[in-house]
Amino acid sequence: MKVLPRSFYDQDTVDVAQALIGKILVRKINGNIMSGVIVETEAYRYKDDPASHAYGGMTRRNQAMFGPVGRAYVYFTYGMHYCVNAVAKSQDYDAGAVLIRSIVPRQGIDFMLIRRNVCDMSNLTNGPAKLTQALMITKKEYCEDLTKKSSLYITDGFEMKKSEILIGPRIGIKKAIDKMWNFQATKNVFEEN
Numbered sequence: 001m002k003v004l005p006r007s008f009y010d011q012d013t014v015d016v017a018q019a020l021i022g023k024i025l026v027r028k029i030n031g032n033i034m035s036g037v038i039v040e041t042e043a044y045r046y047k048d049d050p051a052s053h054a055y056g057g058m059t060r061r062n063q064a065m066f067g068p069v070g071r072a073y074v075y076f077t078y079g080m081h082y083c084v085n086a087v088a089k090s091q092d093y094d095a096g097a098v099l100i101r102s103i104v105p106r107q108g109i110d111f112m113l114i115r116r117n118v119c120d121m122s123n124l125t126n127g128p129a130k131l132t133q134a135l136m137i138t139k140k141e142y143c144e145d146l147t148k149k150s151s152l153y154i155t156d157g158f159e160m161k162k163s164e165i166l167i168g169p170r171i172g173i174k175k176a177i178d179k180m181w182n183f184q185a186t187k188n189v190f191e192e193n
Helices: 013-019 109-116 128-134
Strands: 024-029 032-044 072-077 081-087 097-107 152-155 165-168 182-185
Touching (some): 013 097, 024 097, 032 109, 097 109, 109 128
Antiparallel strands (some): 024 032, 024 152, 032 097, 032 182, 072 081, 165 182
């Protein structure tokens, strides 16, 4: 699989969020590879998005969102969970990132099950904190270059038809709830693969 180039992320954050559906998130630890098909994402932009971490300006926490595209923005939330984003923005915005909300595991499933301490595959990586726990993604991966085969990167994957992607409001936010910036693969689209 070919690693997505930096130019992939150098476009509107919302477009990148939709385009990431079907791509493969890869995690490499001590020579072991874990991966999964990205099946849910959310876009977070800048001044037009009060729900975005970048909305109030640059801070130590969100500075990756203002940096080069194609990097990982990892943040800690609720005092216990990590979430991973891909920095993506067009020239029209100073900041932006795509939250990876859910993946369908492909490689390293046994490792993920141990990390999550679950037996149910349907509950393994179906949430942003679950997938980071399963893949051991922490603040150490903050600003990791997703465009190179490093410890964390994204490759091409499956071509998705527009009819295979559901578009809706983002989850778990209280501001900018009118923005339809959540993208999900339709159920069972990867069952035959």
